[in-house]
Amino acid sequence: MDFSNSAYMQLYDKINGYLLEKSIALANSSFGTYIRESIWEFPVIEGIHVLSIAMSVGMILWFDLRLMGVNMRHRPVSEVFRGVYWWMVGGFTAAIVSGVILFWAEADRAFPNIFARFKFMGLLFAGLNILYFHNVTQKSQSEWDYAARPPLKVRMAGFMSITWWVIVIAAGRLMAYTF
Amino acid sequence: MIAMIDKSILLPLFEWMATTSLGQSISNSKYAFAVIEVFHLFGIILLLGSTSLMALRLVGLGMKQQKITDVARSVGWYTFAGLLTMLVTGGMMMVSIPTKYYHSAPFWWKMGFFWTGVLFHFTLYRKATRSDRTGLLLGGITAALAIILWYGTGAFGRAIGFY
Numbered sequence: 001m002d003f004s005n006s007a008y009m010q011l012y013d014k015i016n017g018y019l020l021e022k023s024i025a026l027a028n029s030s031f032g033t034y035i036r037e038s039i040w041e042f043p044v045i046e047g048i049h050v051l052s053i054a055m056s057v058g059m060i061l062w063f064d065l066r067l068m069g070v071n072m073r074h075r076p077v078s079e080v081f082r083g084v085y086w087w088m089v090g091g092f093t094a095a096i097v098s099g100v101i102l103f104w105a106e107a108d109r110a111f112p113n114i115f116a117r118f119k120f121m122g123l124l125f126a127g128l129n130i131l132y133f134h135n136v137t138q139k140s141q142s143e144w145d146y147a148a149r150p151p152l153k154v155r156m157a158g159f160m161s162i163t164w165w166v167i168v169i170a171a172g173r174l175m176a177y178t179f
Numbered sequence: 180m181i182a183m184i185d186k187s188i189l190l191p192l193f194e195w196m197a198t199t200s201l202g203q204s205i206s207n208s209k210y211a212f213a214v215i216e217v218f219h220l221f222g223i224i225l226l227l228g229s230t231s232l233m234a235l236r237l238v239g240l241g242m243k244q245q246k247i248t249d250v251a252r253s254v255g256w257y258t259f260a261g262l263l264t265m266l267v268t269g270g271m272m273m274v275s276i277p278t279k280y281y282h283s284a285p286f287w288w289k290m291g292f293f294w295t296g297v298l299f300h301f302t303l304y305r306k307a308t309r310s311d312r313t314g315l316l317l318g319g320i321t322a323a324l325a326i327i328l329w330y331g332t333g334a335f336g337r338a339i340g341f342y
Contacts, residue, residue: 043341047334050220051227054333058228071253075245083242087235169224170217177213 023111026104035105042105049098053172056091057165059084067158069149076145077154106179115175119168126164133157186287193277202274212275215268222264223333229257230329233308234322239315247318251308262297285338292335296328 026032035041065071066080103110110116137153144150196202205211235241236250273280280286307313307321 043338046341047337050223050337051330051333054220054224054227055231058224058231061224061228062232079242079244083235084232087231087241166221169220173217173220174213 023107027108032104045098052091052094056088059088064158064161068155073148115171118171122164122167129160193281196274196277205275215271219268222261225257225261229254230325234325237318237322246311283339285335289335292331
């Protein structure tokens with residue numbers, strides 16, 4: 001079977017080609033060009049991107065480790081969550097906004113990059129992990145909120161979250177090397 | 180302050196680093212530097228995440244139900260692990276391309292912020308986080324210094340890639 005010419009591959013090529021075209025247009029837009037060619041803006045936005053990731057992922061890691069029963073075991077899960085929530089959300093918002101601007105400026109090179117795709121995949125799975133945790137696992141939170149070592153499904157949610165964020169950060173850094 | 184110190188006396192040291200087998204094997208490898216830098220980032224996340232948490236507690240913006248010393252005890256190990264990771268991976272990066280760092284202005288700013296941060300960490304920060312009676316004044320100054328020194332270290336570190 002010639003896989004390279006299968007219906008799936010043709011569809012993939014079509015979508016890929018369409019998005020690549022859009023990415024090139026994005027990078028060549030006046031805003032994209034302005035950011036890319038700037039002396040200060042690009043490095044400053046990149047700095048904000050790295051530091052806001054460090055803050056928000058640091059906080060997410062803290063909550064994940066509580067879910068895994070590793071730290072702050074004597075405090076309820078909900079209390080640890082409240083302590084980090086707004087800082088996590090604030091840092092993550094800054095990371096998303098700065099990340100969108102960086103992608104905008106270099107979309108033509110970022111979109112086809114293999115590590116960029118790993119990073120987006122990691123972000124997607126991290127998001128799905130949060131959705132599943134919030135809509136399914138957290139329904140029974142009253143049963144394990146005070147548990148020093150929460151049940152396996154809760155520890156798994158924390159472990160998976162850390163795994164996806166490690167992938168996002170490693171892929172994000174490696175992406176910059178392959179530009 | 181940093182500009183006043185004549186760094187040229189350190190140039191032979193930096194030139195020697197490039198001749199070490201560790202430095203040469205990292206710079207000859209295609210992926211070693213990139214992988215080391217990823218771990219350097221993990222170290223920064225541990226350091227910034229844990230000191231941000233401590234800073235929030237010191238100014239009463241987070242985890243108020245817990246004592247300062249309790250928060251300090253639980254974040255302390257992560258801060259230390261972050262510092263150690265940064266030192267080891269940072270040292271490896273430095274010996275692989277020492278002369279690039281020597282000529283980079285943000286590198287010297289980063290070193291200034293980093294070592295001031297280390298000094299601060301084992302003095303004022305330690306004093307403020309080891310007592311539950313630390314007030315908003317001492318707590319606020321400590322939190323502000325922690326944020327400025329560690330986030331400054333990160334910002335100048337990122338700038339090395341550009342300047």
